[in-house]
Amino acid sequence: RHNSEIKTPGSCRGLLLVFLKLSHSLAGPLPSPNGTQCTAKGPASYILVFTGHWSPQAFPKQYPLFRPPAQWSKLVAVSHNRHFHLWEEGRLASEGVQNFAEIGVTVDIMKGAKEARKRRAVGAMYRTAGIPNGIGHSSTELLVLPRTPLLSLMVKVIPSPDWFVGVDSLNLCDGSQWKEEVTFDLQPYDAGTDSGFTFSSPNFPTSPPENITRITSQMPNHPANSFYYPRLNDLPPIASIKLTRQRRLPNRQTVMSNHILPNSIIPQRFSATPLDCEVSMWSSWGLCLGPCSKGGVRHRTRYILLPPANAGDPCPELEEQAECVPHSCLKRP
Structure with missing residues (x-):
């Protein structure tokens, strides 16, 4: 019975290591891996x-x-x-x-x-x-x-x-x-x-x-x-x-x-962001107006999707015309 209660040197060293780890944990917090450990005295x-x-x-x-x-x-x-x-x-x-x-x-x-x-x-x-x-x-x-x-x-x-x-x-x-x-x-x-x-x-x-x-x-x-x-x-x-x-x-x-x-408490930081004009795709060409051989024109249009602001690029032309081509002629009676 007495022999069974005698601790071997190896077991004593194990107990000592456990005791040291416990003492260290009680002594203070371990630092966190990402450095967020706070050791301030109070809130x-x-x-x-x-x-x-x-x-x-x-x-x-x-x-x-x-x-x-x-x-x-x-x-x-x-x-x-x-x-x-x-x-x-x-x-x-x-x-x-x-x-x-x-x-x-x-x-x-x-x-x-x-x-x-x-x-x-x-x-x-x-x-x-x-x-x-x-x-x-x-x-x-x-x-x-x-x-x-x-x-x-x-x-x-x-x-x-x-x-x-x-x-x-x-x-x-x-x-x-x-x-x-x-x-x-x-x-x-x-x-x-x-x-x-x-x-x-x-x-x-x-x-x-x-x-x-x-x-x-x-x-x-x-x-x-x-x-x-x-x-x-x-x-x-x-x-x-x-x-x-x-x-x-x-x-x-x-x-x-x-x-x-109230907004007057803290000064605002205003900045102006340039906004360029945005327009739609061109419409299809219209029928030719006037004689097909000479002087006849056809038109197409587009519209503003987003107007410019704060000195952004202005809008381009919204209407365009070109000479007629034979297949778009509008025959007059």
């Missing part, structure tokens, strides 16, 4: 301001003026760690992201975040009010914890098939320090679930769904696309965010601010 409070720059000067092509006019949905923001993604470029949209990007419904996307919070992958969730114009500001106050230092957010472009602006996993912590201020220009993304080309396209589901992709001035390269500006290397920022750290932590007894700011 940080930020004011998040979302600004829409969607103006007819910056985006003149098919700018929606009514039914509905250009506007922004509610902003959805989530603080989290590297084990959660609200959305991710190059990946398929979740059902919640699809519903939000297509019709602005937040129920499913918030439900997914709540499930992740049970696994301690999500810290907090926030929503701001929508903005009824393409240009405007909304704000909310965020409380970010060291264990969930990443911020992801989405705002739907209204109207649009499934387009949104957003940020994926913005790290607000730099080692042991919280960042004091972060500004970020936003570009449009396609959720990959609707195949419409223009802001006001009817519902046209993409089957099978495609990955989330960034929309640029060149892609999609279809001339009908509302963001297709072949003369531009890059689209102007359609929106931006600014995060400013607050020195005080919010009082738990008070509701965090969540409101639309």
